Amino acid sequence: MSRFDNSSGGKSIMRLCRFGEGRLGVVRGAEVLDVTDALDDLPSYRYPLPSVDQVIANLGTLRPRIEAVAETAEAFPLSGISLLSPVANPGKIVAAPVNYKKHLEEARTDPEIHHQNQIAEIQKVGLFLKATSSLEGPSKGVEIRHPERRNDHEIELAVIISKAADRISAEEALDYVAGYAIGLDMTIRGPEERSLRKSLDTFTVLGPWLVTADEIPDPNAISLKLSVNGETRQDANTRDLVIGVADLIAYASSFYTLMPGDILLTGTPEGVGPVVPGDVINATIEHVGTMDVQVRAAQAR
Known part of the structure; x- marks a missing residue:
């Protein structure tokens, strides 16, 4: 069974968090799956950097990669991590x-x-x-x-x-x-x-x-x-x-x-x-x- 199948029968849900030293996580129940490797798919930029949050801007294309990484990701207890703002770089x-x-x-x-x-x-x-x-x-x-x-x-x-x-x-x-x-x-x-x-x-x-x-x-x-x-x-x-x-x-x-x-x-x-x-x-x-x-x-x- 996929780690993205919920008890109601298969709707793929997504709760994204940031934790620790800027790592990306998917919250599943009492656990956080470390999907930071999915960020490798983000576009690379040079100065001047875009004035938008890159994870949010690319979430549509990044989401399948996040789900794929989550299938084998290391899990951490939610109670034991430090939660950051889920949005890192809002323009306003x-x-x-x-x-x-x-x-x-x-x-x-x-x-x-x-x-x-x-x-x-x-x-x-x-x-x-x-x-x-x-x-x-x-x-x-x-x-x-x-x-x-x-x-x-x-x-x-x-x-x-x-x-x-x-x-x-x-x-x-x-x-x-x-x-x-x-x-x-x-x-x-x-x-x-x-x-x-x-x-x-x-x-x-x-x-x-x-x-x-x-x-x-x-x-x-x-x-x-x-x-x-x-x-x-x-x-x-x-x-x-x-x-x-x-x-x-x-x-x-x-x-x-x-x-x-x-x-x-x-x-x-x-x-x-x-x-x-x-x-x-x-x-x-x-x-x-x-x-x-x-x-x-x-x-x-």
């Missing part, structure tokens, strides 16, 4: 603010969230960008650089773009999705612009792996839940998005071309709250997976 991280109605309501009523800023609907404020340097995998955890301020968790469905998307329609938008992951859009509360407060090192956690798009036929109907130290904070469903996934992709592509490996964070539901060093965030998204993320103090310099 695009994020959707206040894209759940109840989160908009809580942001407007909690002064520790709005800090005298006017919190407007997403249709008015649009999207914002996060620094790619803020991207980390779940195993590294979240560093708190400013413990004197409130640092909040925000769970979000993350969409990874598969190919160049320039002013596309919502009807075709899901054809431009390589896969999905759990995103933690960490933020410091305060009066500054969102992009500054959300772009600290480690403040975009992506993981635990990339689930290919064929596993999630309707991204607008999946549940997501976040707890801190076992206490449930956020519990919602993407059906409550103000702007759904396809419309969000189309909207983003109307302002700038989305490229392979770009990450779109679709917004967080109500229940955002503070974390401090020593906390453990557990984030789960239906059909994607679950990940534990440690919160720690930034090392002194």
Whole structure:
């Protein structure tokens, strides 16, 4: 029997992770199959390098090779490896603010969230960008650089773009999705612009792996839940998005071309709250997976 036959009778599924020192893995149950050798099939480049993630850009042609390598690949216990962000080199991280109605309501009523800023609907404020340097995998955890301020968790469905998307329609938008992951859009509360407060090192956690798009036929109907130290904070469903996934992709592509490996964070539901060093965030998204993320103090310099 193929290692890619599941119990339901043979659908080939793919959950890609990056682990250790940049190795590529396929997650199968409680194991990770090391398929790094498949990367030998990637095109070679010289400077200047393309500004896209090469695994994502070539995933369509690379996938048969990954599956072939996985048949005889060395397996590692998932519990014993260090998980990196499943996307190594996004050109940009695009994020959707206040894209759940109840989160908009809580942001407007909690002064520790709005800090005298006017919190407007997403249709008015649009999207914002996060620094790619803020991207980390779940195993590294979240560093708190400013413990004197409130640092909040925000769970979000993350969409990874598969190919160049320039002013596309919502009807075709899901054809431009390589896969999905759990995103933690960490933020410091305060009066500054969102992009500054959300772009600290480690403040975009992506993981635990990339689930290919064929596993999630309707991204607008999946549940997501976040707890801190076992206490449930956020519990919602993407059906409550103000702007759904396809419309969000189309909207983003109307302002700038989305490229392979770009990450779109679709917004967080109500229940955002503070974390401090020593906390453990557990984030789960239906059909994607679950990940534990440690919160720690930034090392002194």
